[in-house]
Amino acid sequence: MENISVAVIGYGNLGSSIVKGLVRSQKIDPSNITATRHRPLEGKTTNYLGINVSNDNVAAVKASDIIIIAVKPYRVKSVVEEIAPALDPKKHVLVSVASGVTIADILGFLKTEDLPVFRAMPNIAAAVGESMTCISAHASTKEQSALVQEIFDQSGETLLINEELMDAATVLGACGTAYVLRFIRGMMQGGIQIGFSSHDARKIALQTVKGAAELLISNGKHPEEEIDSVTTPKGCTIAGLNEMEHQGFSSSLIRGIVTSYEDILKSK
Numbered sequence: 517m518e519n520i521s522v523a524v525i526g527y528g529n530l531g532s533s534i535v536k537g538l539v540r541s542q543k544i545d546p547s548n549i550t551a552t553r554h555r556p557l558e559g560k561t562t563n564y565l566g567i568n569v570s571n572d573n574v575a576a577v578k579a580s581d582i583i584i585i586a587v588k589p590y591r592v593k594s595v596v597e598e599i600a601p602a603l604d605p606k607k608h609v610l611v612s613v614a615s616g617v618t619i620a621d622i623l624g625f626l627k628t629e630d631l632p633v634f635r636a637m638p639n640i641a642a643a644v645g646e647s648m649t650c651i652s653a654h655a656s657t658k659e660q661s662a663l664v665q666e667i668f669d670q671s672g673e674t675l676l677i678n679e680e681l682m683d684a685a686t687v688l689g690a691c692g693t694a695y696v697l698r699f700i701r702g703m704m705q706g707g708i709q710i711g712f713s714s715h716d717a718r719k720i721a722l723q724t725v726k727g728a729a730e731l732l733i734s735n736g737k738h739p740e741e742e743i744d745s746v747t748t749p750k751g752c753t754i755a756g757l758n759e760m761e762h763q764g765f766s767s768s769l770i771r772g773i774v775t776s777y778e779d780i781l782k783s784k
């Protein structure tokens with residue numbers, strides 16, 4: 517990976533998280549990363565991470581091997597059409613992280629089937645090396661697939677999936693960050709009501725969420741098995757959990773996930 521150069525077209529919430537994850541990994545020299553944005557830059561063409569920043573998508577493509585498209589879905593067509601003449605199938609690999617835009621859409625914008633095109637669905641925890649990134653590929657060699665996976669491995673866990681599951685991956689793995697953050701906020705609100713300062717409620721909620729996830733990551737168990745270890749018969753945990761379920765806790769989560777999924781399908 518050391519000699520690979522990466523262009524991130526769209527240095528926004530997700531694009532900057534991907535870049536931070538890559539820089540943090542120290543597997544790629546920041547000077548080999550170029551990120552582009554739409555708004556005019558205020559003078560500096562390197563930023564605090566040591567990467568190149570620019571408004572010139574075509575120059576960024578020409579200077580890079582891996583091109584990550586991280587603009588809003590409705591901008592993918594114009595950006596891909598803009599950079600298409602600069603893309604060389606022998607050199608470049610294109611990766612789109614845009615929600616709901618298929619590989620077939622991108623090939624249509626490119627007007628070629630020859631370029632290796634990937635979809636990847638990371639989340640903003642890439643910035644701290646803890647993303648979950650699902651990846652699917654078109655017309656790529658094993659080496660190209662391995663390279664794209666290695667790039668996203670630097671910012672968390674990766675999973676190769678069939679593209680038909682990419683919208684589901686978007687909901688569970690990318691929107692999922694927001695669902696979990698809202699859960700944490702709810703924990704904090706409850707914690708404050710029963711006596712903690714916001715600061716301490718935040719600390720307790722975060723470490724409790726992290727600990728619960730780490731338990732399952734380390735032992736591979738189903739959550740309900742560990743819930744059994746927490747719920748004392750006639751105890752306070754089961755009383756609270758059952759009340760949460762009476763109020764529709766799991767059901768609202770499932771419905772929210774399905775609604776997000778339907779929203780992506782509607783946008784097509």
Ligand SMILES: NC(=O)C1=CN([C@@H]2O[C@H](COP(=O)(O)OP(=O)(O)OC[C@H]3O[C@@H](n4cnc5c(N)ncnc54)[C@H](OP(=O)(O)O)[C@@H]3O)[C@@H](O)[C@H]2O)C=CC1
Nearest residue numbers: 526527528529530552553554555586587588589614615690
């Ligand atoms: N946010 C998330 O958690 C996730 C987002 N995604 C996908 O990632 C994509 C980006 O989302 P997000 O980061 O939230 O969006 P943002 O609006 O934060 O970022 C979009 C970036 O694209 C830049 N941009 C716009 N037009 C151009 C252009 N013509 N050339 C170069 N750059 C341009 C913007 O520039 P400027 O800053 O100057 O306005 C901005 O930096 C979307 O397609 C989304 O579906 C996928 C998974 C998770």
Ligand SMILES: O=C(O)[C@@H]1CCC=N1
Nearest residue numbers: 615686687690691692
């Ligand atoms: O909400 C969105 O549209 C994007 C896609 C996945 C996460 N954020």
